[in-house]
Amino acid sequence: MKNPVNLPPSLYRKLFQKFCRKELYYELQGDLLEEFSLNVEELGPTKARWIYKKEVLKMLRPSVIKKFKNSNKYYNNTAMFRNYTKVAFRSLSKNKLFTFINVTGLAIGMSVGLLIVNLVFDAVQFDQFHENKERIHRVTSKPVQVGFRWNEGAAAPNILGEKMAEEVPGIEAVAKIRRWFFGNLKLNDNSIYANGVYADENFFKVFSFDLQQGNPATALTNPFSIILTETLAEKLMPEENLMGKVLSIPERGEYLVTGIVADPPKHSHFKFDALVSYSSVKPLEEQNILAEASTNWRDFSAGYVYFLLEKGQTLDNVQSWLNRMGQEAYADDENFFVNFDTQKLTQIVPGKNLNNQLGTEFPPLPLIILGAVAMMIVLSACFNYTNLSIARALRRSKEIGVRKIVGSSRRQIFNQFTIETVMVTVIAVFFSVFIFMVIKPLFISSIPRIDQVMQIENPPVLMVYFLLFAIFIGLIAGVFPALFFSKIKPLLALRSNASMKLFSHLNIRKVLIVVQFSISIFFLIAMTVVLKQYRFTMAFDMGFQQENILNMSLFGNDHERLINELEKIPEISAISASSMVVGSGSNRTLMLRNPVTNDSLFTNFISATPSYFDLHDIDVIAGSIYEPRQIGDNLSKMMVNVEFSRFHGYDSPQDILGEIFYVQGRPMTITGVIEDFNYQYIEEPIRSLILMESTNTMGFINMSIQGGDIVGTLEKIESAWKAVDEENDPSIKFLDTQLEEASGFLLIFTRVFGFLGLIAASIACLGLLGMAVFNAETRVKEIGIRKAVGASVSNLIMVLSKSFISLILISGVIGAFIGYLVLDKLILAEIHYRVGVGLFEMFIAMLILFTLAFIAVVSQTWRAAKRNPVESLRYE
Amino acid sequence: MKGTHLGEFQEIVLLVILSLDDNAYGVTIKQEIMEKVNRGISRGALHTALTRLEEKGFITSEQGESHPDRGGRKKRYYTVTNRGIAALHGAKEIRDQFWGKIPRLKLHPGYDS
Numbered sequence: 009m010k011n012p013v014n015l016p017p018s019l020y021r022k023l024f025q026k027f028c029r030k031e032l033y034y035e036l037q038g039d040l041l042e043e044f045s046l047n048v049e050e051l052g053p054t055k056a057r058w059i060y061k062k063e064v065l066k067m068l069r070p071s072v073i074k075k076f077k078n079s080n081k082y083y084n085n086t087a088m089f090r091n092y093t094k095v096a097f098r099s100l101s102k103n104k105l106f107t108f109i110n111v112t113g114l115a116i117g118m119s120v121g122l123l124i125v126n127l128v129f130d131a132v133q134f135d136q137f138h139e140n141k142e143r144i145h146r147v148t149s150k151p152v153q154v155g156f157r158w159n160e161g162a163a164a165p166n167i168l169g170e171k172m173a174e175e176v177p178g179i180e181a182v183a184k185i186r187r188w189f190f191g192n193l194k195l196n197d198n199s200i201y202a203n204g205v206y207a208d209e210n211f212f213k214v215f216s217f218d219l220q221q222g223n224p225a226t227a228l229t230n231p232f233s234i235i236l237t238e239t240l241a242e243k244l245m246p247e248e249n250l251m252g253k254v255l256s257i258p259e260r261g262e263y264l265v266t267g268i269v270a271d272p273p274k275h276s277h278f279k280f281d282a283l284v285s286y287s288s289v290k291p292l293e294e295q296n297i298l299a300e301a302s303t304n305w306r307d308f309s310a311g312y313v314y315f316l317l318e319k320g321q322t323l324d325n326v327q328s329w330l331n332r333m334g335q336e337a338y339a340d341d342e343n344f345f346v347n348f349d350t351q352k353l354t355q356i357v358p359g360k361n362l363n364n365q366l367g368t369e370f371p372p373l374p375l376i377i378l379g380a381v382a383m384m385i386v387l388s389a390c391f392n393y394t395n396l397s398i399a400r401a402l403r404r405s406k407e408i409g410v411r412k413i414v415g416s417s418r419r420q421i422f423n424q425f426t427i428e429t430v431m432v433t434v435i436a437v438f439f440s441v442f443i444f445m446v447i448k449p450l451f452i453s454s455i456p457r458i459d460q461v462m463q464i465e466n467p468p469v470l471m472v473y474f475l476l477f478a479i480f481i482g483l484i485a486g487v488f489p490a491l492f493f494s495k496i497k498p499l500l501a502l503r504s505n506a507s508m509k510l511f512s513h514l515n516i517r518k519v520l521i522v523v524q525f526s527i528s529i530f531f532l533i534a535m536t537v538v539l540k541q542y543r544f545t546m547a548f549d550m551g552f553q554q555e556n557i558l559n560m561s562l563f564g565n566d567h568e569r570l571i572n573e574l575e576k577i578p579e580i581s582a583i584s585a586s587s588m589v590v591g592s593g594s595n596r597t598l599m600l601r602n603p604v605t606n607d608s609l610f611t612n613f614i615s616a617t618p619s620y621f622d623l624h625d626i627d628v629i630a631g632s633i634y635e636p637r638q639i640g641d642n643l644s645k646m647m648v649n650v651e652f653s654r655f656h657g658y659d660s661p662q663d664i665l666g667e668i669f670y671v672q673g674r675p676m677t678i679t680g681v682i683e684d685f686n687y688q689y690i691e692e693p694i695r696s697l698i699l700m701e702s703t704n705t706m707g708f709i710n711m712s713i714q715g716g717d718i719v720g721t722l723e724k725i726e727s728a729w730k731a732v733d734e735e736n737d738p739s740i741k742f743l744d745t746q747l748e749e750a751s752g753f754l755l756i757f758t759r760v761f762g763f764l765g766l767i768a769a770s771i772a773c774l775g776l777l778g779m780a781v782f783n784a785e786t787r788v789k790e791i792g793i794r795k796a797v798g799a800s801v802s803n804l805i806m807v808l809s810k811s812f813i814s815l816i817l818i819s820g821v822i823g824a825f826i827g828y829l830v831l832d833k834l835i836l837a838e839i840h841y842r843v844g845v846g847l848f849e850m851f852i853a854m855l856i857l858f859t860l861a862f863i864a865v866v867s868q869t870w871r872a873a874k875r876n877p878v879e880s881l882r883y884e
Numbered sequence: 885m886k887g888t889h890l891g892e893f894q895e896i897v898l899l900v901i902l903s904l905d906d907n908a909y910g911v912t913i914k915q916e917i918m919e920k921v922n923r924g925i926s927r928g929a930l931h932t933a934l935t936r937l938e939e940k941g942f943i944t945s946e947q948g949e950s951h952p953d954r955g956g957r958k959k960r961y962y963t964v965t966n967r968g969i970a971a972l973h974g975a976k977e978i979r980d981q982f983w984g985k986i987p988r989l990k991l992h993p994g995y996d997s
Binding site for chain 1: 909910911914926927928929931932935950951953954955957958959960
């Protein structure tokens with residue numbers, strides 16, 4: 009038997025489901041099945057099945073079977089579809105100008121949309137390759153201290169991770185990561201610079217990175233083990249298996265290669281060239297090569313804690329334990345505690361804006377802003393389509409009238425116009441993909457760090473999303489005209505004077521034009537204002553010497569050796585070493601305790617040799633610069649800025665001289681006070697700063713150079729570098745260029761706003777042009793009569809352009825108002841030293857747009873006004 | 885009068901529903917009719933009758949519980965409305981009227997009970 013005994017014949021069952029009305033099916037099929045099972049017991053399966061078949065066939069009665077309304081529509085579908093496409097093609101090729109405007113506008117608008125589709129497409133793929141991605145989380149920390157504002161950070165003390173593995177039930181594994189592994193890996197005569205992290209033995213248990221050689225369970229267990237990525241191994245020693253080889257890293261000892269891992273995927277939120285066993289951290293800390301962070305509960309920048317929940321476990325346990333630890337571990341300081349939180353792996357990118365990210369960061373806000381802006385532009389292009397289509401209703405109304413009289417239903421008319429719109433958008437998407445290909449590399453290169461998220465390649469599946477996007481846009485743009493057309497009453501449409509009545513939708517079209525122009529004006533204002541801020545920043549006196557200073561990265565080399573080499577170059581007038589490039593904002597903080605109030609707080613810090621101050625032309629206001637440190641000297645002297653003395657309650661900088669403050673627990677005497685200078689970005693106000701000569705935090709050599717032969721000097725510096733570090737190429741930059749780069753984001757804003765403004769403006773003007781053409785064409789007779797009665801050309805232009813000009817004026821006011829609010833209160837409000845939004849910028853933006861709009865309108869009305877009235881009135 | 889006319893089969897269905905009290909749904913109604921009235925009917929025919937009765941407002945229905953025997957589908961229980969009961973009474977009265985007019989049952993020759 010084909011069917012199981014207790015089931016009725018499936019063919020009949022399905023047949024019944026096919027023809028039975030939906031609302032009756034449940035009851036009737038239920039009854040039949042129940043009866044069938046009773047019959048199986050009483051009469052046996054064969055009889056029961058036979059009865060069932062009979063019952064189903066007897067169900068074929070009008071009260072049970074589905075109604076097939078309008079069944080002829082189903083048969084005619086393909087023919088009608090062909091007709092729609094044909095008519096659409098004809099009408100598109102007949103109105104070439106309108107088609108051109110529509111296709112161009114949509115293509116330009118959609119290319120921006122495609123960029124965003126692409127960005128979202130790349131962003132949502134992050135960390136999806138981890139097998140256990142649903143169960144992996146990381147601990148984030150937000151220290152809370154009285155009188156000091158902290159941001160939530162992605163890092164968490166590693167000691168917390170250790171405790172967590174011991175104490176919290178329901179966790180399968182905790183992976184601790186310590187960042188900032190770097191150095192030159194040497195093997196025989198080969199050497200290569202590598203960046204990476206320290207990772208513990210649970211690393212491969214939690215993450216799904218592809219370990220190609222080595223044992224995932226033990227490769228990271230022993231101290232001084234290292235795992236290399238394929239690319240790094242290949243670069244270090246081509247075509248050789250490095251497993252089991254010993255690499256030496258200067259000042260960091262020797263490491264045994266215990267594994268080769270595939271390169272981390274592009275969509276991994278953190279990337280590495282090498283992984284070093286976490287058990288190496290302790291010995292390195294003991295030798296003072298690494299800062300002591302692994303056992304420090306107050307480390308919020310070096311360590312990361314990721315954990316894998318057991319299956320079926322929730323975060324509740326973990327969270328309540330974290331809440332407790334955030335208080336308990338810091339019980340010794342009543343003014344300090346930490347809010348620990350958890351973050352799911354897949355929500356890291358795109359995710360919250362956190363400090364101290366381990367790798368790629370991509371806060372959702374820019375995505376939302378970009379998305380909203382792109383949507384506005386795409387919608388603006390849709391408005392054009394809607395606008396022009398409805399405007400053309402006049403011409404198509406007769407066609408629709410005839411169609412309806414012949415027997416078209418409303419739905420059919422709706423379908424016809426939707427198909428036409430989708431056709432236009434699909435044509436437009438081809439062009440927009442071309443534009444997209446051109447602007448994507450520009451987009452990626454002009455926005456820094458977006459290349460971490462967005463890939464330059466275009467996977468084929470992306471094109472599918474593009475097509476879907478185009479159809480979606482087509483539906484948005486098409487639904488309004490399609491609704492409008494399908495509503496047209498045939499009798500009205502066929503009456504010759506019906507045209508005026510169709511115009512009741514004029515207000516919506518006016519609103520659409522105003523919206524488009526407001527958006528354009530907003531972008532243009534934004535562009536000019538941000539450009540003004542950029543100029544202001546560039547000209548701003550940051551309080552230190554910017555010209556003729558070269559900065560060279562140390563790459564972990566000893567700064568004293570390098571300085572010794574560089575001092576031999578006569579063109580260099582002064583040399584210092586420091587921990588950061590001044591004015592670029594990448595400063596560090598240290599824990600400082602005020603001996604009087606006993607308050608502990610984090611304070612910005614720069615490490616610098618004594619010559620730093622002279623070199624940057626920073627004046628000492630009181631006291632004197634600390635002496636150069638000799639070998640064996642303890643770190644005990646520091647300089648502070650005026651803000652520091654003011655912040656700690658000293659009326660005059662003189663008073664603070666000789667005071668002792670505790671930095672990371674170490675007593676430090678203040679030897680001098682310097683003037684305030686903008687050591688961070690210009691967006692930040694000047695805050696308290698301490699400077700000291702801490703040798704192991706040096707990152708840059710600063711050189712003041714003289715003489716005209718810059719190229720020659722650079723060559724000499726390079727050869728001095730080679731004497732110290734043979735493997736790496738030096739990275740030398742001019743300070744003023746670096747400062748320009750630091751404010752580069754403003755330039756990027758200008759570019760982005762300018763680009764968007766241009767696109768929005770061109771779409772808006774295209775739309776306006778279309779409307780002007782249409783307006784002039786429909787008023788041919790009116791113009792003819794006016795002219796015959798005696799109106800002049802300028803008079804007519806006035807009459808025809810009046811409504812457009814007032815619309816643009818209204819949108820100018822709206823756009824300027826929104827521009828003022830957004831720029832002055834939102835964007836510029838983030839910047840401490842800033843410009844205001846002035847009337848001048850608004851005026852410039854409006855002038856640009858008005859000129860464009862005026863050209864669009866007047867060129868069309870002028871043509872209409874010049875026409876000979878005899879021709880326009882002779883018609884009919 | 886169209887709309888309130890009670891057909892013979894419909895009358896039986898109504899009576900069966902009343903007699904089944906609150907266990908009247910498709911399967912039980914059909915079984916009752918087959919057993920008590922000794923009349924083979926299809927579920928489809930019963931459905932038509934029930935639909936008519938519902939249109940006339942003589943019965944109402946509501947969804948009940950489901951059962952694995954029914955493939956997890958829900959039953960629909962039927963109850964007779966007051967209007968349905970009135971219609972039944974009307975039909976009975978008409979019959980009683982005529983029964984009352986017949987003085988006594990005359991048996992035709994050759995009838996054997």
